[in-house]
Amino acid sequence: xxxxxxxxxxxxxxxxxxxxxxxxxxxxxxxxxxxxxxxxxxxxxxxxxxxxxxxxxxxxxxxxxxxxxxxxxxxxxxxxxxxxxxxxxxxxxxxxxxxxxxxxxxxxxxxxxxxxxxxxxxxxxxxxxxxxxxxxxxxxxxxxxxxxxxxxxxxxxxxxxxxxxxxxxxxxxxxxxxxxxxxxxxxxxxxxxxxxxxxxxxxxxxxxxxxxxxxxxxxxxxxxxxxxxxxxxxxxxxxxxxxxxxxxxxxxxxxxxxxxxxxxxxxxxxxxxxxxxxxxxxxxxxxxxxxxxxxxxxxxxxxxxxxxxxxxxxxxxxxxxxxxxxxxxxxxxxxxxxxxxxxxxxxxxxxxxxxxxxxxxxxxxxxxxxxxxxxxxxxxxxxxxxxxxxxxxxxxxxxxxxxxxxxxxxxxxxxxxxxxxxxxxxxxxxxxxxxxxxxxxxxxxxxxxxxxxxxxxxxxxxxxx
Numbered sequence: 001x002x003x004x005x006x007x008x009x010x011x012x013x014x015x016x017x018x019x020x021x022x023x024x025x026x027x028x029x030x031x032x033x034x035x036x037x038x039x040x041x042x043x044x045x046x047x048x049x050x051x052x053x054x055x056x057x058x059x060x061x062x063x064x065x066x067x068x069x070x071x072x073x074x075x076x077x078x079x080x081x082x083x084x085x086x087x088x089x090x091x092x093x094x095x096x097x098x099x100x101x102x103x104x105x106x107x108x109x110x111x112x113x114x115x116x117x118x119x120x121x122x123x124x125x126x127x128x129x130x131x132x133x134x135x136x137x138x139x140x141x142x143x144x145x146x147x148x149x150x151x152x153x154x155x156x157x158x159x160x161x162x163x164x165x166x167x168x169x170x171x172x173x174x175x176x177x178x179x180x181x182x183x184x185x186x187x188x189x190x191x192x193x194x195x196x197x198x199x200x201x202x203x204x205x206x207x208x209x210x211x212x213x214x215x216x217x218x219x220x221x222x223x224x225x226x227x228x229x230x231x232x233x234x235x236x237x238x239x240x241x242x243x244x245x246x247x248x249x250x251x252x253x254x255x256x257x258x259x260x261x262x263x264x265x266x267x268x269x270x271x272x273x274x275x276x277x278x279x280x281x282x283x284x285x286x287x288x289x290x291x292x293x294x295x296x297x298x299x300x301x302x303x304x305x306x307x308x309x310x311x312x313x314x315x316x317x318x319x320x321x322x323x324x325x326x327x328x329x330x331x332x333x334x335x336x337x338x339x340x341x342x343x344x345x346x347x348x349x350x351x352x353x354x355x356x357x358x359x360x361x362x363x364x365x366x367x368x369x370x371x372x373x374x375x376x377x378x379x380x381x382x383x384x385x386x387x388x389x390x391x392x393x394x395x396x397x398x399x400x401x402x403x404x405x406x407x408x409x410x411x412x413x414x415x416x417x418x419x420x421x422x423x424x425x426x427x428x429x430x431x432x433x434x435x436x437x438x439x440x441x442x443x444x445x446x447x448x449x450x451x452x453x454x455x456x457x458x459x460x461x462x463x464x465x
Contacts, residue, residue, distance in 0.1 A: 007191070007220040014187025021176040021183070028172055032165050043158050046100070047151055053097040054147045060090035061140045065133050068120050072129060080121065087118060094143075103146045110139040194219035194227070201230045205237065207438070259299065263292050314353035314439045316463070321357070321382050321389075322348040328361040329380075335369045339378055346383040351462045356436040357391075360444075363429040364393040364456050371454070373397040379452060388442075389460045394452035405446050409434035433458065 067083040091114060098107035117132045194216055201212055212234055216224055266289045269277065277285065322345045329341060361380075368378045372395030381392040400408065411431040430444075433456070437444045442460035449455045 007222045010187065010190060010220050014183065014190070017187065018180050018183045021180040025173055025176040029169065032169055036162065036165065039158060039161065043154055046154065050097070050100050050147055050151065053093060053100060054144060057090070057093040057097055057140060057143065060086065060093045061136060064090045064117075064136070068117070068129070068133065071120060072123075072126065083120060087114065090114070097143060097147070101143070101146055101150055103143065106139060106142050106146060110136070110143070113139055190218075191220070191223075194223040198223065198226060198230065201227065201234070205230060205234050259292065259295055262288075263296070266292060314356055316351055316353055316440065318349050319352045319354050319357060320348060321345055321350050321352075324354065324358050324361060325380055325382070328358065328365055331362070332365055332369060336378075338375055339369070339372075342377055342379045344379075344381045344383075346381075347389070350382070350384070350389040350460070352389065352460055353436075353440055356440055357460075360391065360433050360436050360458055361393075363433045364391075364458075367429050367456070368393055368395040368454075371395070371397060379455075384462065387462050389462055391458040391460075392447075392449070392455055394449055394455035396453050399453050400446055408446065409444065430456075 064083070064086040067079065067086045071079045071083050094107070094110055094114070098104075098110075101107075113132065113135045117136060120129065120132075123129050123132075197213065197216060197219075204212055212231055215227055215231065219227070266285060269285050270289070325343055325345060329336065329343070365378070365380070372378060376396035379392065379394040381390075381394075383390050409430050411428055434444050437458050437460065440460050442458060444456060444458045447455050447457045
């Protein structure tokens, strides 16, 4: 395939191609306008000439009739000369008009009548002369009607030509504008398709879901360069993710060994295996055991997060949500001794990955215990809404600032407020919740409810495996 040019060349080329049909339309409009102007000029000149010839014929017939009637009374050579001139002028006017009109029969009849009238010198019968003059007048009147009919027909033909030209112009306009729009859509599609592909690649890179599509072969050079950079970024992020996973795995594993030795040493000291301890030593040993236990909890969190990163596909099965909630609350029984926990499970069986759903429960309940107000109730609510399983875990306490919500579910992000247990967290709890929900094609968000200050809502689509 041939690679497209630069983005600027493609834009300018598309613009020029879209203008070509419009330029053709403009040229055709100018050509039709010139034809209309030429046709109007010719028709106007024809009407002016025919009307002028008709007016001259009307004047000539009046002069002819007056001079011949004068000759019939006076009968002088001077009047006869005037009558001959009137006959000649009338014949010329009639000939000019007949050449402009296609009325051969009327013109032939008028020519015969003029032949009869040319013998006016020898006509002694006044009634016969009046009849000849009346015939000429009727023929002139007929020519006047023929002129009006010819003008009307020419106007009708001109109107038909204009209507046909308008229809042609409308059809050409619709066709050329459609072609121009198609060219615009084609040019824009050549730009939109690579941009949509870039958006798809960005979503894949952001959510780390699926493989990247192959590099485009037909796209502007700038967009192909951006696509190459995104492919490089995807590979680089994959390398960093692998390094991070390996680091977490090795760090957690390596910390387990010395931590086990420290725990064993603390156990031996607390059992007085190496001798009795005085009170200050027991206090130090207590602090050491507490720190060891806290460090063990942090390492388990790291191992849990690392295991979650390695899980590719969830195992969606029909899960007893009430049983998982009871098991989770049982594990936190000591921490919840002074708390009232309200559990409402409207739909006991939901479709979810049991391990992932239990991790979500553990981390949300742990977060509510750590950050909720001491002595205030915690609410756990599970229900179905529009083919989605909804888990709400709510507690009372200080509300989460809006500016903190955007980064709340990112790994290693800890809240600014101190925990109730005075333990420094890893910042992985809510991140694990978000990742578990994502693996089950759901999500988690902070929502406002009227019965608590903080509520985390997990939404999981209900689709049978």
